[in-house]
Amino acid sequence: MPPILTSHRREQNIYRLLEAPDDLMLSGAPLAGSTVPQPGAPRHRELFAAYLDQLRPHVERVGSDWQEAMTYQTGRLGSLEAARDFLIQEYPAGPAADMHFIAVVREFWLACDALNDGLGAAESVDPPKFLLAWVIDAGENLCVEVLASQPYWPIGLSKDGRWC
Numbered sequence: 001m002p003p004i005l006t007s008h009r010r011e012q013n014i015y016r017l018l019e020a021p022d023d024l025m026l027s028g029a030p031l032a033g034s035t036v037p038q039p040g041a042p043r044h045r046e047l048f049a050a051y052l053d054q055l056r057p058h059v060e061r062v063g064s065d066w067q068e069a070m071t072y073q074t075g076r077l078g079s080l081e082a083a084r085d086f087l088i089q090e091y092p093a094g095p096a097a098d099m100h101f102i103a104v105v106r107e108f109w110l111a112c113d114a115l116n117d118g119l120g121a122a123e124s125v126d127p128p129k130f131l132l133a134w135v136i137d138a139g140e141n142l143c144v145e146v147l148a149s150q151p152y153w154p155i156g157l158s159k160d161g162r163w164c
Helices: 008-028 040-077 080-090 100-117 127-137 143-147
Strands: none
Touching: 008 127, 008 143, 040 080, 040 100, 040 127, 040 143, 100 127, 127 143
16 A cells, blocks of 8 residues: 655654644643553553554555545546545545544543553553554554544543543
8 A cells, every 4th residue: 555644744743643642731631741662561561452453454444445545546636646635635634534443543542541540650651652652663554654644633631631
């Protein structure tokens, strides 16, 4: 599958996805600024394995759909770059806009946060690091490609400072 984003754009998106939630700590977001390396604590490792098991089939499906769209648009527009530009303009979240993919990301963000409850900062793993940095460290390149196409994390922060 050709890359969803240019390598420069992918790197920018990865940086944004990993760093932007830290801004919310000023609003009371439950982020610890974790530095826990992958694979982390045993309970986080188990949760991460479950995350990859659920993420991979969705990534394969949306990746295949995106590839079909890229092939069609490349034929229509004459180049891979033009097809990529067109599709990203039409679908800013790329293949990450799929509701089933979004549901997995949200489910495991909330599960990671719940697992962090009661743990100290030294043992907690911030959900963005769990959901993306650990995937990068695990070498799951197609998963990283789709995750990096998200323009933002599909999660909110309630009035009382809880992820929702």
